[in-house]
Amino acid sequence: xxxxxxxxxxxxxxxxxxxxxxxxxxxxxxxxxxxxxxxxxxxxxxxxxxxxxxxxxxxxxxxxxxxxxxxxxxxxxxxxxxxxxxxxxxxxxxxxxxxxxxxxxxxxxxxxxxxxxxxxxxxxxxxxxxxxxxxxxxxxxxxxxxxxxxxxxxxxxxxxxxxxxxxxxxxxxxxxxxxxxxxxxxxxxxxxxxxxxxxxxxxxxxxxxxxxxxxxxxxxxxxxxxxxxxxxxxxxxxxxxxxxxxxxxxxxxxxxxxxxxxxxxxxxxxxxxxxxxxxxxxxxxxxxxxxxxxxxxxxxxxxxxxxxxxxxxxxxx
Amino acid sequence: xxxxxxxxxxxxxxxxxxxxxxxxxxxxxxxxxxxxxxxxxxxxxxxxxxxxxxxxxxxxxxxxxxxxxxxxxxxxxxxxxxxxxxxxxxxxxxxxxxxxxxxxxxxxxxxxxxxxxxxxxxxxxxxxxxxxxxxxxxxxxxxxxxxxxxxxxxxxxxxxxxxxxxxxxxxxxxxxxxxxxxxxxxxxxxxxxxxxxxxxxxxxxxxxxxxxxxxxxxxxxxxxxxxxxxx
Numbered sequence: 001x002x003x004x005x006x007x008x009x010x011x012x013x014x015x016x017x018x019x020x021x022x023x024x025x026x027x028x029x030x031x032x033x034x035x036x037x038x039x040x041x042x043x044x045x046x047x048x049x050x051x052x053x054x055x056x057x058x059x060x061x062x063x064x065x066x067x068x069x070x071x072x073x074x075x076x077x078x079x080x081x082x083x084x085x086x087x088x089x090x091x092x093x094x095x096x097x098x099x100x101x102x103x104x105x106x107x108x109x110x111x112x113x114x115x116x117x118x119x120x121x122x123x124x125x126x127x128x129x130x131x132x133x134x135x136x137x138x139x140x141x142x143x144x145x146x147x148x149x150x151x152x153x154x155x156x157x158x159x160x161x162x163x164x165x166x167x168x169x170x171x172x173x174x175x176x177x178x179x180x181x182x183x184x185x186x187x188x189x190x191x192x193x194x195x196x197x198x199x200x201x202x203x204x205x206x207x208x209x210x211x212x213x214x215x216x217x218x219x220x221x222x223x224x225x226x227x228x229x230x231x232x233x234x235x236x237x238x239x240x241x242x243x244x245x246x247x248x249x250x251x252x253x254x255x256x257x258x259x260x261x262x263x264x265x266x267x268x269x270x271x272x273x274x275x276x277x278x279x280x281x282x283x284x285x286x287x288x289x290x291x292x293x294x295x296x297x298x299x300x301x302x303x304x305x306x307x308x309x310x311x312x313x314x315x316x317x
Numbered sequence: 318x319x320x321x322x323x324x325x326x327x328x329x330x331x332x333x334x335x336x337x338x339x340x341x342x343x344x345x346x347x348x349x350x351x352x353x354x355x356x357x358x359x360x361x362x363x364x365x366x367x368x369x370x371x372x373x374x375x376x377x378x379x380x381x382x383x384x385x386x387x388x389x390x391x392x393x394x395x396x397x398x399x400x401x402x403x404x405x406x407x408x409x410x411x412x413x414x415x416x417x418x419x420x421x422x423x424x425x426x427x428x429x430x431x432x433x434x435x436x437x438x439x440x441x442x443x444x445x446x447x448x449x450x451x452x453x454x455x456x457x458x459x460x461x462x463x464x465x466x467x468x469x470x471x472x473x474x475x476x477x478x479x480x481x482x483x484x485x486x487x488x489x490x491x492x493x494x495x496x497x498x499x500x501x502x503x504x505x506x507x508x509x510x511x512x513x514x515x516x517x518x519x520x521x522x523x524x525x526x527x528x529x530x531x532x533x534x535x536x537x538x539x540x541x542x543x544x545x546x547x548x
Binding site for chain 1: 370416425426429431432434435436437440441442443444445446465468469471472475
């Protein structure tokens with residue numbers, strides 16, 4: 001996704017004369033050719049993340065469309081008040097594009113990890129958060145958002161699905177259909193393939209979104225039905241979408257589990273992103289355990305007869 | 318552009334309508350001379366076209382002291398002077414910290430210190446080569462404590478933002494002071510600097526109108542040397 005993002009910036013800058021790119025060193029080397037082709041429009045402020053967001057806000061106040069990029073913890077956490085004031089309070093927009101989602105930077109340790117990023121951005125008014133699951137989705141989102149003046153957070157990750165699924169308007173997409181009374185698993189962004197693997201032989205439906213905020217509440221209500229049994233599997237902090245899901249389902253009795261990066265402990269280990277996914281219960285085995293807990297109260301749902309469900313990965317969009 | 322000079326007495330009366338203080342509280346007035354001279358003799362702004370893309374931008378970073386800016390904007394006709402009489406009430410567009418979306422002529426919402434200069438740097442980059450507009454940002458000497466200002470001073474200097482002026486209103490309110498002087502912080506980063514006080518409108522205007530072809534300008538205004546302006 002990161003390479004695709006860099007590759008798309010040249011056509012985005014060519015197509016949108018008002019777009020500028022604001023960097024704090026990260027990515028500047030990769031984008032040197034783009035900077036050379038678009039003089040003055042790739043602005044590297046050095047390792048100064050507060051200035052990076054302030055400059056983006058000032059650019060937007062003069063009618064520019066800034067795309068701002070660095071590692072998630074420095075983009076969202078270090079400059080959080082700047083997001084709130086230099087963009088939100090000024091009522092101007094920007095496209096923030098992060099790398100280093102959750103534990104992608106597993107070997108770097110906690111300093112380079114920010115699993116709360118989606119929750120933090122979603123806590124501010126007027127933001128749209130995209131968590132793409134495929135490089136093609138990144139490209140589509142980047143081009144579409146460059147033409148708007150919205151406040152957008154685009155969260156890139158090293159984890160990805162085999163193919164793109166995202167609906168252009170952020171609506172929920174049904175990946176594995178089934179009877180409306182069957183439980184629903186909502187996968188966010190790059191968690192989809194893991195969810196499909198984890199639930200291949202379970203009687204559940206699977207839906208997908210790459211835009212967890214604002215969540216497609218109408219789509220969720222429609223899919224979840226009158227008595228929802230729902231698992232939400234997110235690559236970010238556990239419960240990131242809990243408030244939105246609760247609000248969407250407030251008018252009906254529901255049972256919901258939220259699967260994500262646990263919020264109660266810091267994992268002081270290095271290793272691979274896959275190691276971290278396993279430790280956090282975000283690999284296929286871990287996700288399956290949580291979904292089985294959800295299904296446990298519904299006898300007969302745990303195993304579908306006759307082997308793997310043929311509906312798996314045969315979606316109708 | 319309005320060319321009639323703003324009478325200092327009239328502006329002070331307008332400030333008093335905001336502060337409700339007939340004694341001319343110094344904290345409300347430390348920025349008054351600078352803002353008045355900016356709108357008299359420096360900025361190209363038109364109250365009838367507050368969204369003109371080529372207008373000069375006055376960025377009040379020191380948003381906790383907006384009374385003088387409100388008074389000057391009212392005197393210049395950006396909004397009715399009656400707005401000054403109920404500041405921070407439920408029905409007022411004017412608060413103790415200004416909101417750009419509510420007040421014609423206010424360029425940024427401010428109040429939390431250390432945001433105006435980075436925003437002004439971004440504005441200057443956005444306008445450079447596209448507009449004749451200049452950006453003038455006002456900060457306080459204590460506000461310079463915020464590290465975000467250090468980042469912005471560095472960026473503006475390295476980028477050679479000739480369309481940016483930073484006015485530091487120095488009322489010596491910073492608790493630890495600035496050894497070597499405030500201007501030195503800007504000069505070492507490549508800014509053109511001027512030290513001035515607020516006793517003469519002419520000297521203040523000359524300092525604020527000064528520009529350099531390839532670097533930003535800092536004007537440090539000591540507001541503690543004289544008690545009243547010589548109009």
